[in-house]
Amino acid sequence: MSDHSHPEKAGSAIDRNVYRKGFNTFLVLAVLTVVEYFVGLWFPSAVLLILLAIAKAALVLNIFMGITKLWRGGDHH
Amino acid sequence: MKYFLTSALVRGLVGQIVTTWLSYSLIRSFRMTVEGWTVPEVGLDEPAVVLACIIGLFGFLLSCGVVTDWLKMMAGHKPHLKHGAQGRPGWTRYVNIDVNHKVIGIQYGLNSIFILLIGGLLAILFRLELAMPGLQFLQSGDQYNTLFSAHGIIMIAAIFAGVGAMTNYLGPVLIGASDMAFPRLNAFSYWVGVPSAVILLAGIFLGGWDTGWVGYPTHSTTTKMIGVQMFLLGFYLNGFSSIASGLNMVVTAVYMRAKGMSYFRMPIFVWAAVAASILQATTTQTVGVALTMVVAQRTLGMNFFTPILDPELLAAGVPAGDPILFQHIFWFYSHPAVYVWILPGLGIISELLPVFTRKPLFGYKWIALSSVGIALVGMLVWAHHMLTSSMPPTWKIPFMLSTLLVAVPTGVKFFSWLATIWEGKMRFPTPMLFVLGSISVFLLGGLSGPILGTIGTDMHLHDTYFVVGHFHATVFGGFVFPFFAAIYYWFPKMTGKMYDELLGKIHFWIMVPGFWVMSLLQMRVGVLGMRRRIADYGPDLGIQVEQALITVATLAIGWSVLIMIYNLVSSVRKTELAPENPWESRSPEFLAPSPLPEFNYLAPIEVVGEPYDYGLEGATYAVVPTPAGD
Amino acid sequence: MSAVAHGHDDHHGELHNPMEPTRQEQIVMNRFGLWLFCFSEVFLFAALLAARFYLWRDPDVGALRPDLPQAPALIFTCVLLVSSFFMNRAEVAAANEDRATFNFSMASTFVMGLIFLVGVIVLEWGVGGETHILPTSGAFGAVFFAMTGMHAIHVITGLIFVAIVWRNGNLGNYSREDHWGVEACAIYWHFVDLVWIFFYPAIYLIGLAVHIPIH
Numbered sequence: 001m002s003d004h005s006h007p008e009k010a011g012s013a014i015d016r017n018v019y020r021k022g023f024n025t026f027l028v029l030a031v032l033t034v035v036e037y038f039v040g041l042w043f044p045s046a047v048l049l050i051l052l053a054i055a056k057a058a059l060v061l062n063i064f065m066g067i068t069k070l071w072r073g074g075d076h077h
Numbered sequence: 078m079k080y081f082l083t084s085a086l087v088r089g090l091v092g093q094i095v096t097t098w099l100s101y102s103l104i105r106s107f108r109m110t111v112e113g114w115t116v117p118e119v120g121l122d123e124p125a126v127v128l129a130c131i132i133g134l135f136g137f138l139l140s141c142g143v144v145t146d147w148l149k150m151m152a153g154h155k156p157h158l159k160h161g162a163q164g165r166p167g168w169t170r171y172v173n174i175d176v177n178h179k180v181i182g183i184q185y186g187l188n189s190i191f192i193l194l195i196g197g198l199l200a201i202l203f204r205l206e207l208a209m210p211g212l213q214f215l216q217s218g219d220q221y222n223t224l225f226s227a228h229g230i231i232m233i234a235a236i237f238a239g240v241g242a243m244t245n246y247l248g249p250v251l252i253g254a255s256d257m258a259f260p261r262l263n264a265f266s267y268w269v270g271v272p273s274a275v276i277l278l279a280g281i282f283l284g285g286w287d288t289g290w291v292g293y294p295t296h297s298t299t300t301k302m303i304g305v306q307m308f309l310l311g312f313y314l315n316g317f318s319s320i321a322s323g324l325n326m327v328v329t330a331v332y333m334r335a336k337g338m339s340y341f342r343m344p345i346f347v348w349a350a351v352a353a354s355i356l357q358a359t360t361t362q363t364v365g366v367a368l369t370m371v372v373a374q375r376t377l378g379m380n381f382f383t384p385i386l387d388p389e390l391l392a393a394g395v396p397a398g399d400p401i402l403f404q405h406i407f408w409f410y411s412h413p414a415v416y417v418w419i420l421p422g423l424g425i426i427s428e429l430l431p432v433f434t435r436k437p438l439f440g441y442k443w444i445a446l447s448s449v450g451i452a453l454v455g456m457l458v459w460a461h462h463m464l465t466s467s468m469p470p471t472w473k474i475p476f477m478l479s480t481l482l483v484a485v486p487t488g489v490k491f492f493s494w495l496a497t498i499w500e501g502k503m504r505f506p507t508p509m510l511f512v513l514g515s516i517s518v519f520l521l522g523g524l525s526g527p528i529l530g531t532i533g534t535d536m537h538l539h540d541t542y543f544v545v546g547h548f549h550a551t552v553f554g555g556f557v558f559p560f561f562a563a564i565y566y567w568f569p570k571m572t573g574k575m576y577d578e579l580l581g582k583i584h585f586w587i588m589v590p591g592f593w594v595m596s597l598l599q600m601r602v603g604v605l606g607m608r609r610r611i612a613d614y615g616p617d618l619g620i621q622v623e624q625a626l627i628t629v630a631t632l633a634i635g636w637s638v639l640i641m642i643y644n645l646v647s648s649v650r651k652t653e654l655a656p657e658n659p660w661e662s663r664s665p666e667f668l669a670p671s672p673l674p675e676f677n678y679l680a681p682i683e684v685v686g687e688p689y690d691y692g693l694e695g696a697t698y699a700v701v702p703t704p705a706g707d
Numbered sequence: 708m709s710a711v712a713h714g715h716d717d718h719h720g721e722l723h724n725p726m727e728p729t730r731q732e733q734i735v736m737n738r739f740g741l742w743l744f745c746f747s748e749v750f751l752f753a754a755l756l757a758a759r760f761y762l763w764r765d766p767d768v769g770a771l772r773p774d775l776p777q778a779p780a781l782i783f784t785c786v787l788l789v790s791s792f793f794m795n796r797a798e799v800a801a802a803n804e805d806r807a808t809f810n811f812s813m814a815s816t817f818v819m820g821l822i823f824l825v826g827v828i829v830l831e832w833g834v835g836g837e838t839h840i841l842p843t844s845g846a847f848g849a850v851f852f853a854m855t856g857m858h859a860i861h862v863i864t865g866l867i868f869v870a871i872v873w874r875n876g877n878l879g880n881y882s883r884e885d886h887w888g889v890e891a892c893a894i895y896w897h898f899v900d901l902v903w904i905f906f907y908p909a910i911y912l913i914g915l916a917v918h919i920p921i922h
Contacts, residue, residue: 255724327743328739333736366754369853378842379849406754680725
């Protein structure tokens with residue numbers, strides 16, 4: 001929702017896009033989790049599992065937690 | 078008196094004692110009704126003590142009222158920040174919940190000096206014991222163990238309070254802000270430290286403990302002295318204070334600087350405080366884990382640290398615990414913790430030197446970055462405390478190298494100080510004397526460091542009095558003396574009165590030489606074979622004269638601190654006002670009235686030049702608005 | 708946002724002191740402070756992970772893990788993920804003052820979080836269910852309960868946070884311009900999920916499975 005520079009103009013079309021972005025992220029995370037599970041059971045490689053976890057973490061940090069707001073909305077000087 | 082009895086401090090303490098006592102009796106009687114749980118008939122019930130202490134902390138916080146505003150926010154209200162004394166006399170602000178950073182800074186300072194006196198008293202007690210071979214007046218080794226263990230952790234609490242005093246009072250003032258970024262959290266940081274200190278002190282009387290301030294397992298997980306639980310909890314709960322105040326200071330320095338104050342125009346003390354705060358906000362978490370694990374192993378039987386295992390589990394291939402794990406997690410915090418104390422102290426040295434040499438600070442950017450450098454390297458050196466442990470030898474060499482690397486940013490600071498003093502027009506009031514004293518003492522500590530950080534020499538010196546001498550030199554040179562310098566320097570700013578210069582100089586000339594004697598002789602007896610944490614030593618070690626002299630020096634240091642306290646207390650009561658800018662400082666706080674107004678400056682200040690251009694004609698650092706008519 | 712601050716600024720009432728930060732400046736600082744807090748917590752969970760990799764190890768075989776039932780762990784991991792999804796949805800809804808979606812999403816977040824918590828306690832810890840591991844089961848039990856326990860404490864505080872924000876949202880305390888409470892709750896809740904992203908493979912998937920005898 002931080003995409004709206006003009007909140008009063010935020011129509012329902014944009015909202016649906018933002019909602020969909022959350023849903024798509026969720027789908028990717030779910031797929032990665034299942035992949036993780038099968039990798040863990042059939043090709044137990046610690047490196048691969050850690051890489052998968054880092055990929056999931058990057059998605060959560062970026063899209064769910066909005067880490068970019070720290071520098072996009074945070075310039076004071 | 079009426080105001081004192083209804084103050085947040087008294088309400089909190091009563092709340093803590095009542096809730097701790099009630100929950101202890103409830104939990105104990107509940108545990109007696111459960112089949113299969115053993116509760117001792119006489120003496121304390123350990124799991125009940127642990128739970129009761131934690132509940133008691135909440136009792137303190139709720140009854141002193143430091144969390145009231147947050148509870149209101151949760152209920153959907155928007156409480157205002159309360160400024161001022163709320164219609165009570167001015168002094169009551171220091172015993173009540175107050176969100177102003179200057180009040181909190183002074184609260185920390187008073188707390189620090191009070192705890193420092195208790196810790197110092199314990200040190201004097203066991204120094205008297207060590208003055209001669211044989212047991213003098215202590216009844217047992219356990220008493221001695223409790224004394225030095227408590228001395229360690231209580232002094233650590235005092236130093237953290239002192240760091241809190243300096244960063245809280247000075248941080249926002251020096252960057253031209255009105256307050257910290259989160260005033261309520263700031264008050265919380267201070268007030269959560271009070272019940273933690275009470276728990277620590279109570280531990281001395283409820284059984285004591287004999288683990289030292291490090292609390293290594295497997296001794297800490299098996300000792301019968303229940304005070305160890307109070308020590309672990311008090312230590313742990315103090316961590317909340319550290320974490321909260323650390324992140325508060327970082328946010329403040331990033332977002333609340335005055336107009337025109339770029340990062341490289343920040344006062345050097347703020348750089349140091351931010352570097353220390355980053356360490357405080359991050360590494361404190363790991364010691365929390367280590368201490369929680371010891372508490373869990375003692376109360377719940379979870380095996381983190383004991384290499385012994387049930388045979389059936391062992392046969393199945395289940396791994397056992399390992400005491401070395403504790404040392405890793407513990408030192409990952411506890412080594413940087415020392416840098417949390419000394420970084421602000423070294424920042425004070427760099428801050429004050431240019432004022433009293435009337436010269437620009439040499440190599441400002443290098444000094445600023447060296448603080449960050451010390452903080453970052455400091456996170457990678459922890460295992461040098463374990464060079465004689467069973468850690469694999471392949472780990473020891475990298476840690477030796479990273480330890481020696483700390484000397485580089487520290488050396489940057491030393492050479493900058495020398496270059497700043499070089500050809501300066503030096504003045505020698507008490508703060509400057511303490512600054513020079515800190516440099517001399519920190520040099521002692523610094524030079525004895527690499528000797529301990531090198532594997533070969535550490536094999537010989539580990540766990541001797543040499544370590545004690547080294548450690549006290551770094552902490553006195555890096556924290557205690559700069560802290561005293563800061564107290565004398567900003568005393569006219571805090572109170573509007575001037576301290577007594579003669580008494581200040583007497584304090585210096587007793588304390589600093591006294592400390593040299595104490596520290597050097599501690600190193601000497603260490604090399605001659607005196608072990609640390611031992612209640613007694615044989616006359617055939619041939620160190621009686623040294624031991625007696627160390628004790629005399631300790632007593633001198635103790636008396637000199639009392640002189641300082643007398644000096645400060647009597648000076649506050651003076652009627653005559655201190656000069657506006659007694660040190661001819663360029664720093665913005667000395668261009669504003671003293672004591673500073675509620676929001677520090679009447680209107681936002683603006684930075685227009687470099688901070689340390691002393692002696693340069695027409696150079697200005699900050700434009701500070703003055704009261705009406707200007 | 709808006710140039711005139713006093714519209715939403717009932718914090719400072721009639722007069723805003725020029726020395727004090729405005730509400731918008733305060734939100735920017737709050738955000739940075741919360742992120743720093745998360746960064747600080749990373750060290751806590753990293754210390755637990757370090758303990759796990761340090762202790763769950765055999766000099767000959769390498770990394771070990773306790774042999775625990777896999778299906779419930781996967782299911783609860785997914786439940787937490789779904790709650791994270793709804794938390795995100797609630798935040799978007801609050802930013803758009805979409806009260807109905809906000810309510811439904813917060814409720815779902817809370818319920819999913821609660822299912823995760825109860826699931827861990829009953830099926831994983833074996834409280835009132837079948838026991839596979841005990842706190843006294845050597846380093847396995849100790850570290851397993853330390854990791855899941857520390858995470859569970861954060862789930863509990865997160866649930867309290869969600870409940871408070873849900874209620875305050877119902878009272879109409881959040882607006883398009885100022886819904887910091889919801890954002891803070893979302894960051895915290897996602898952080899709890901983030902920790903589990905690393906804990907799940909570390910506890911259940913990495914290393915050779917060793918069966919724990921329970922009498």
